[in-house]
Amino acid sequence: MSPRRSDSRERMVRSTITLLREHGASATSIDRVLAHSGAPRGSVYHHFPGGRTQLIGEAVALAGEFMTGLIQAAIQAEDPVQAIDEWFAHWRDQLERSRYRAGCPVVAVAVETNDDAPQLTRSAGAVFTGWQEAFTALFRRHRLPEDRSRRLAALVVAAEEGAVILCRAEQSTAPMEAVATEIHDLLVHALSTRPAADTTPRP
Template identity: 35%
Template sequence: MANDTRTRILETTALLLRQRGYHGTSLNDILSASGAPRGSLYFHFPGGKDQLVIEVTRDSVDKVTQRLGEALTAERNPAVAVHHIYQAVGHMLEENQFTLGCPIAPVVLDSPTDVPELAELCRSAFEQWIGLLQQAFVRAGVPERRAHALALLVESSLEGLMVIARATRDRAPLRAVADEVAALIEGAVLAGEVRQRADAAV
């Protein structure tokens, strides 16, 4: 039963953070939505709100990192993998009726600089995700500098498109950009292959 209460508190906090951000989510909100007594919250999370938010955010980051890594290794062609990622994000938005986007974006936008561990967690999350994309592009023969720029493009467009899709309640922008970005990545991969063949011929 204790584990059920802890899980309920974590799940409720994760949902509220994605809806309201760090400053918009109070302990009273968490207690009210989870139905957990205040004593249980402090029993499981003696560090209070900050400990709870850090744990929830770390778990959310780990889940996204795992899914992203799996998507990028499931396809040999990173252009196809990235297109699938845009599709998956679109499905996610439709499933939650365009009420939830990136799990850490609301926290970042709240700029919780008074909680250094949380700020560092968000910074490192984007670093990990961009790094995974960059590594996939490099494996396909794209030069590192361009691979990094493409990874930034993919990550930043996904973050922005989630906001646009939520505002318009339409995943069409994700579909349109997915095609363009995939074509750009495909071109970078082909250029890398041409360069590699030319180098091998020398």
């Protein structure tokens, strides 16, 4: 049975995410998206009047929202160290399942110059900012100071993205495991030295 025309928009966005992860932004052309998704050519400018730029922008936003959802779920964890451990484990599993072909679609866009479409760089930046804000909220919830929470959040995101790149280059999860271990130990130490909870009775 052939795919329904009505779902061509979603298929194109999801194919764009896959292509960004595996081939990077420069190689993610409209023709390649159509071939991967099986969407009819006439659907491109019907669904995406802004063309390739709009399509990639929406793909970055959707990928970012998915990961933000995972982080938001982690925020509710009673153990923030376990939550971060699971974040790194998610990326490790993604790399293994794809045989190191699939990286982060947001990074794929961020590392391009995007001179002809600067909004793509802004979109990638907004996703990374959202992730850092979510992790900051996690650490603040567990009584780490605001400044320390923001620094740790930036470190977690930067370490994960850097580890993804190293893992793909080395065809190994060793960099991710090394980074995850160091972040784990750092968080254990940070949380052990946090200010005590204020148990003073309120009037």
